[in-house]
Amino acid sequence: xxxxxxxxxxxxxxxxLWITYINDSMAICISKHFWHHSNDEDVxxxxxxxxxxxxxxxxxxxxxxxQEGFPVPKGFTDEDVDLNAPPLFFDLFPLSYVYGMSRIGxxxxxxxxxxxxxEDIRAFFTNCVQSTLKLYNESVDVFLSKxxxxxxxxxxxxxxxxxxxxxxxxxxxWLERKRPLNVLELTEMFFNIERNYFGLVxxxxxxxxxxxxxxxxxxxDGKELAQRQIRFLNDTLMKxxxxxxxxxxxxxxxxxxxxxxxxxxxxxxxxxxxxxxxFIGHALSVSSRVDLANEYLExxxxxxxxxxxxxxILIDRGWLEEPPHAPDRKALAKI
Numbered sequence: 086x087x088x089x090x091x092x093x094x095x096x097x098x099x100x101x102l103w104i105t106y107i108n109d110s111m112a113i114c115i116s117k118h119f120w121h122h123s124n125d126e127d128v129x130x131x132x133x134x135x136x137x138x139x140x141x142x143x144x145x146x147x148x149x150x151x152q153e154g155f156p157v158p159k160g161f162t163d164e165d166v167d168l169n170a171p172p173l174f175f176d177l178f179p180l181s182y183v184y185g186m187s188r189i190g191x192x193x194x195x196x197x198x199x200x201x202x203x204e205d206i207r208a209f210f211t212n213c214v215q216s217t218l219k220l221y222n223e224s225v226d227v228f229l230s231k232x233x234x235x236x237x238x239x240x241x242x243x244x245x246x247x248x249x250x251x252x253x254x255x256x257x258x259w260l261e262r263k264r265p266l267n268v269l270e271l272t273e274m275f276f277n278i279e280r281n282y283f284g285l286v287x288x289x290x291x292x293x294x295x296x297x298x299x300x301x302x303x304x305x306d307g308k309e310l311a312q313r314q315i316r317f318l319n320d321t322l323m324k325x326x327x328x329x330x331x332x333x334x335x336x337x338x339x340x341x342x343x344x345x346x347x348x349x350x351x352x353x354x355x356x357x358x359x360x361x362x363x364f365i366g367h368a369l370s371v372s373s374r375v376d377l378a379n380e381y382l383e384x385x386x387x388x389x390x391x392x393x394x395x396x397x398i399l400i401d402r403g404w405l406e407e408p409p410h411a412p413d414r415k416a417l418a419k420i
Contacts (some may be wrong), residue, residue, distance in 0.1 A: 088190060092203055092335065093153065093363075094153055094203065094206070095151075095201070095202065095203070096241070096411070097200040097201060098124070098200075098201045098203060098206045099155070099409055100200075100408065100409075101200060101201055101206070101210065102146050102150070102195040102206070102209075103148060103158060103408055103409060104144060104408070105142060105213070105350075106142075106147070106150075106160055106419075107147060107158055107161075107406065108356065109138075109139040109140075109142040109143050109160075110139075110143055110158075110160030110161040111160070111161045111165075111203075111352060111353060111356075112136075112139040112140045112186065112350060113133070113161070114161050114162075114163075114165045114166035114349055114354075115135075115142065115182070115345070115349075116132055116135050116136035116139060116167070116173060116179075116208065117166055117168060118137065118166055118168065118170075118172075118173070118344045118345070119132045119134045119179035119182065120136055120173075120179075120326070121131055121168045122171075122172035122302070123176060123179060124155070124176055124291055125176045126178070127179075127180075127181045127227050127230070127231070128179050130181050130225070131179075131180060131223060131224055131227055132179050132180075132183060132222070134220055135183045135187075135220060136187075136373075138146045138216055138217070138220065139148060142213065143160070145209060146209075149205070149206075149209075151199065157183070158406060159406055160406070161348075161352075164346065165345060165346040165348060165349040166344060166345055166349070167342075167343070167344050167345075168344070170173050170340065170342045170344035171338065171340040171342060171344075171382060172338055172340065173290050173294065173337065173338055173340050173343075173344055174290060174337060174338060175336045175337075175338060176287070177231075177233065177336065178286060178336040178337075180224060180227055181226065181283060181286070181336070182283075183220065183224045184224040184225065184228065184267065185280070185283045186223055186274075187218075187220045187221035187224060187280075187304050188221060189360055190213070190217040190218055190221075191214065191218060191221060192363070192403055194210055194217055195214060196211040196216045197210050197213075198210040198211055198213075198214055220249075235279065237272065237275040238271055238275065238277075238322070238327045240268065240271075257364050259351055263376065264374070265320075266321075266325050266327070266374075269371040270368075270371065270372050270373075270374065270377060271327070271366035271371075273364075273367065273371060273372070274318045274321065274353055276364070277314065277318055277364055277368060278314075278318045278319065278329060280360075280361070280364060281311040281312075281314045281315045281318075282311075282315065283360075284307070284311045285308060285311050285312070285315075286336050286337060286356060287353070287357075288304050288305075288307050288308040288311065288354070288404065289337050290337045290338075291304050291343075291345075291350050292304045293337065293340075293341060294306065294340065294342060294344075295343060295347060295350065296342035296343075297347055298300075299398065300350070300351060300398065303351075303354075303394060303395060303398055304350075304354065304361060306391065306394070307354060307358070307391060309403060310388070310391055312389055313384075313387075314365075314384060316360050316390070317380055317384075317415055319376070328387045345404075347404075348399075348402070348404040350402065351395060351398060351399055351402075351404060352399065354395060355392060355395040355396065355399065358388060358391055358395060361388050362385060362388050362389060362392070364380075365381055365384050365385055365388060366385060368381055368382040369382065369385070371382065
């Protein structure tokens with residue numbers, strides 16, 4: 086006789102589903118604002134696909150949690166978006182948003198898929214990877230069709246392979262001649278510039294519509310942190326006679342009425358800041374030049390401090406939804 090053994094959700098499976106629910110419920114609010122105001126049919130189509138994916142993810146996770154008798158997170162709802170507010174961004178920024186968030190999603194979903202074992206949860210995150218990859222490819226196609234895709238720096242093709250023979254030159258210490266940047270370092274620098282420009286657009290918009298002075302100051306601090314990262318990366322590229330800047334237009338409208346709740350804005354900014362730690366950390370891991378490594382280490386410390394400041398605001402206002410956690414055994418045992 087075959088006995089079907091039902092296995093509960095592991096802590097990593099709960100974590101993956103929980104954070105995906107929170108992030109996708111937030112994405113629904115933002116996509117609804119973009120879709121409601123979009124006038125470009127190509128962009129509107131991409132935004133609608135992004136919205137549909139987020140709504141599908143939220144529904145599937147809710148079904149899983151309810152079947153498990155697990156509390157469904159609050160996340161974000163229609164209370165966090167005001168569709169009557171004027172558009173906060175010009176027509177092309179929603180495309181940048183879908184592109185940027187799908188890049189983050191590919192990294193996150195790939196990691197989450199490798200952390201889960203239960204068949205249905207693996208199937209869910211595998212589908213997340215595949216559908217997000219399709220969305221990313223479609224967003225890049227629209228960028229290319231409109232002639233607005235920023236390409237990373239081009240370098241001449243090498244005519245032979247090389248092995249490292251001069252350790253001192255390869256590591257390029259502070260007082261020694263620095264070797265040229267390699268393609269691994271260039272890749273991380275370009276996409277971290279792009280990521281910070283994306284963050285700057287969001288921060289400029291949120292600073293413009295937020296009425297809470299302490300939140301406005303926090304967002305302004307974030308803008309200064311993003312600008313510092315861009316300056317460092319741009320200056321390094323310029324010194325190497327490489328492209329030093331991504332060309333962006335002002336993509337924020339003149340509206341001063343916020344389409345999003347302060348709670349959503351703060352959670353979005355802190356989520357993107359958390360991703361910043363990941364991306365700068367990855368840049369650090371592939372950078373062999375000591376000058377780059379030292380600068381990345383300093384940036385990580387600043388990003389972590391900024392994240393802590395954001396968490397303080399969220400906690401003080403009761404806006405930080407706590408992830409599920411293990412029981413406090415000492416408290417239960419009254420030790």
